[in-house]
Amino acid sequence: MTELKRVVMTGLGPVTPIGTGRDAFAQAQRAGKSGIGPITRFDPSEIASKIAGEVGDDLSPWLDAKEARRLDRVVQFALVAADLALQDSGLTREDVAGERTGAIVGSGIGGMETFEAQARVSFERGAGRISPMFIPMMIANMSTGHVAMRYGATGPSSTVVTACATGTGSIGEAARYIALGLADRMFAGGTEASIVPLAMGGFANMKALSTRNDDPQAASRPFDAERDGFVMGEGAGVVLLEEYETAKKRGAHIYAEILGFGVSADAHHITMPAPQGAGAQLAMRMALRTAGVNPEQVGYINAHGTSTPANDLHETQGIKHVFGEHAYKLAVSSTKSMTGHLLGAAGAVEAIAVAQALSDGILPPTINLTNPDPQCDLDYIAEGAREQQVQYALSNSFAFGGQNAALLFGRI
Amino acid sequence: MAIFDDVKEVIVEKLGADADQVTPEARFVEDLGADSLEIVELVMGLEDKFGLSISDEDAEGIRTVQAAVDYVEKNQ
Numbered sequence: 001m002t003e004l005k006r007v008v009m010t011g012l013g014p015v016t017p018i019g020t021g022r023d024a025f026a027q028a029q030r031a032g033k034s035g036i037g038p039i040t041r042f043d044p045s046e047i048a049s050k051i052a053g054e055v056g057d058d059l060s061p062w063l064d065a066k067e068a069r070r071l072d073r074v075v076q077f078a079l080v081a082a083d084l085a086l087q088d089s090g091l092t093r094e095d096v097a098g099e100r101t102g103a104i105v106g107s108g109i110g111g112m113e114t115f116e117a118q119a120r121v122s123f124e125r126g127a128g129r130i131s132p133m134f135i136p137m138m139i140a141n142m143s144t145g146h147v148a149m150r151y152g153a154t155g156p157s158s159t160v161v162t163a164c165a166t167g168t169g170s171i172g173e174a175a176r177y178i179a180l181g182l183a184d185r186m187f188a189g190g191t192e193a194s195i196v197p198l199a200m201g202g203f204a205n206m207k208a209l210s211t212r213n214d215d216p217q218a219a220s221r222p223f224d225a226e227r228d229g230f231v232m233g234e235g236a237g238v239v240l241l242e243e244y245e246t247a248k249k250r251g252a253h254i255y256a257e258i259l260g261f262g263v264s265a266d267a268h269h270i271t272m273p274a275p276q277g278a279g280a281q282l283a284m285r286m287a288l289r290t291a292g293v294n295p296e297q298v299g300y301i302n303a304h305g306t307s308t309p310a311n312d313l314h315e316t317q318g319i320k321h322v323f324g325e326h327a328y329k330l331a332v333s334s335t336k337s338m339t340g341h342l343l344g345a346a347g348a349v350e351a352i353a354v355a356q357a358l359s360d361g362i363l364p365p366t367i368n369l370t371n372p373d374p375q376c377d378l379d380y381i382a383e384g385a386r387e388q389q390v391q392y393a394l395s396n397s398f399a400f401g402g403q404n405a406a407l408l409f410g411r412i
Numbered sequence: 413m414a415i416f417d418d419v420k421e422v423i424v425e426k427l428g429a430d431a432d433q434v435t436p437e438a439r440f441v442e443d444l445g446a447d448s449l450e451i452v453e454l455v456m457g458l459e460d461k462f463g464l465s466i467s468d469e470d471a472e473g474i475r476t477v478q479a480a481v482d483y484v485e486k487n488q
Contacts, residue, residue: 066428129460132452 007175008412010252011089011240012352013081013189016339017053017233020080022088025349026356029335029364030385034217036231036340041195049209051216052195053233053340070133071146072111073193077236077345078143079150082187086151089240090252093151096185102155103147103187104174105238106166108344108399109194110140116198147187147238155183163399164304165263166190167237167347168407172261174241184243189348191236200232206271208308220341221368222305222334223312223376230306233340237348239355255355256409259293259392262286266402273310273398277318280304280396283404284322287394291408295323298330298408299390300363302350303380304398305334306341315396316376331388333381337367347397351407354393358411361389415488419480422457426450436478454480462488 014020017035018028028035035053044050055077060068062080071079082105086096095101114137118130136142141159148157156177160169167190174188194200203209210229212219220231247254264286266279273280288295304315312334320327335353342349357363362385369382390411397405420434429444440446440454455471458464462484466474474480 069428129456131456132449136449 002181004179005181006244007178007241007258008244008247009239009255009258009355010242010247011085011091012255012355013083013085013088013238014349014352015055015057015077015081015084016235016342016349017055018338020055020057021084025352026360029338029353030362032338032365032367032384034220034338034367035233036216036219038216039195042197044200047197047200048204048211049200049229049232050213051210051219051231053231054195055235072114072137074107074111074191075143075146077193077234078105078191078238079146081189081191081236081238082147082150085187085238085240089242091240097152099154100184101151101153101186102157102174102177102183103144103153104158104160104170105143105147105187106160106170106190106344107140107143108161108163108166108192109199111138111142112194112199113196114138116196143191153187156186162403162405163401164341164343164346165397165399165403165405166344167349168351168395168397168405169263169347171239171241171258171348171351172263172405172407175258175261178241178243184246186241187238188241189236189238190344190346192343192345193234194343195232195234203232210307218368220307220337222303222307222337222366223316223373223380224369225371225373227307227309227312230308230336231340233342235342235349236345237352239348239351254412255359257412258407259410260287260289260291260408262290262406264404266404268402271400273314274402275314276321277314279402279404280315280318280398281321283406284318284394284396287406287408291410293392293408293410296326298323298392298394299388300354300357300393301330301332302354302393302395303332303334304396305336305366307336311398312373313375315398316378319378327378330379331363331381331386332378333364333366335364337369347395347405350395350397354395354409358390358393358409361387363388363390415484416481418461419458419477419484422461423454423477426454426457434477436481438477439475441475458484464488
């Protein structure tokens with residue numbers, strides 16, 4: 001095994017309910033903006049949760065007519081996010097063509113809108129009428145495939161599908177290909193477009209979603225005593241990862257270095273976190289250990305912080321176990337309070353938030369935290385964005401299925 | 413002419429082709445940029461529009477706009 005290469009983030013591509021593109025996303029975080037509102041994409045009257053974080057931005061500048069028609073919304077988000085990341089990195093399409101660039105752009109579910117529409121065709125008109133485009137529009141690895149096709153990037157290619165840990169897992173796995181010397185650059189991240197009846201009904205009937213329908217902007221309230229579930233969001237986050245020396249040589253702006261990665265399983269329950277966030281603790285410890293960073297050196301944690309009663313409690317407990325007394329000294333926030341929960345895209349969007357926090361010296365807030373749960377007693381940056389320069393930051397993502405992922409980032 | 417217009421409408425919808433390009437002699441693959449999956453969608457679209465059932469063998473022979481119009485006129 002050769003010596004591991006260093007991996008840095010040089011391009012950020014967020015497509016989120018609070019803003020599309022690096023600057024719009026950063027400004028919205030600083031302002032503590034909520035992207036949550038009543039669902040407009042379909043009539044949600046039969047579903048308990050009638051609110052979501054929809055992407056309102058017009059995607060047509062990035063997609064030609066055929067792409068707009070032929071690609072599920074989940075892939076459209078991924079391509080816009082990839083274009084934004086590429087543009088932000090200062091690299092050209094020619095630079096990312098060929099075998100030294102790869103892609104891992106996952107999704108928790110895949111093309112849910114297509115799935116629902118074609119299931120209806122099958123039931124109403126028979127399986128013989130299902131569109132030949134159904135499978136290529138729906139399968140979860142297609143975002144990776146389209147990103148690779150868009151740029152002719154023939155290097156390492158894979159897809160992580162770990163529900164709400166997808167975005168974090170994708171970046172961690174992609175970083176390894178660069179660390180191993182198998183690629184110089186990777187498009188990495190996650191995408192999700194599940195504000196459709198089939199998905200909303202499913203999550204709502206699990207009692208996982210907030211039903212604060214009369215006050216959408218206050219519905220995502222991680223760590224608050226009155227939190228009542230997560231709020232569905234949609235969008236994508238794609239980052240351009242690059243081998244450090246290559247990035248430095250070309251004078252790229254480096255947002256952050258990917259220093260450590262941890263993945264683990266609760267092996268406990270299909271949806272409930274393990275007591276005391278045991279699996280989450282293991283992922284956080286792995287990320288610290290692979291980075292060679294002590295818990296006391298970490299200044300900020302971008303929490304999974306979904307706003308469900310169970311997650312926020314067990315995550316807080318897990319952080320206390322890993323960080324001890326230092327848990328009360330570091331800052332923690334959940335940007336899901338603003339964006340809602342983008343499922344497979346969440347970890348990637350949050351990695352972008354962390355990269356910006358490290359690069360700009362501003363930590364994003366947890367909004368709507370007005371009445372803290374007594375058992376959630378850490379510093380969640382509830383008073384608004386904070387000017388603070390930290391050297392090391394952690395980002396957590398936990399998934400149904402008990403899969404946990406954590407990334408450790410460092411400032412360069 | 414009515415059939416041509418109806419066929420054209422299906423082609424524009426299924427292949428995303430510009431209406432101007434859909435001339436009688438236009439070939440689906442070479443001129444209108446269709447791939448194999450889009451050809452399947454086009455054939456299914458013609459079946460829906462005209463209440464037809466087009467066999468795979470027949471579909472093989474429909475390569476141009478005029479061929480589609482002829483097929484519909486003959487089999488409708």
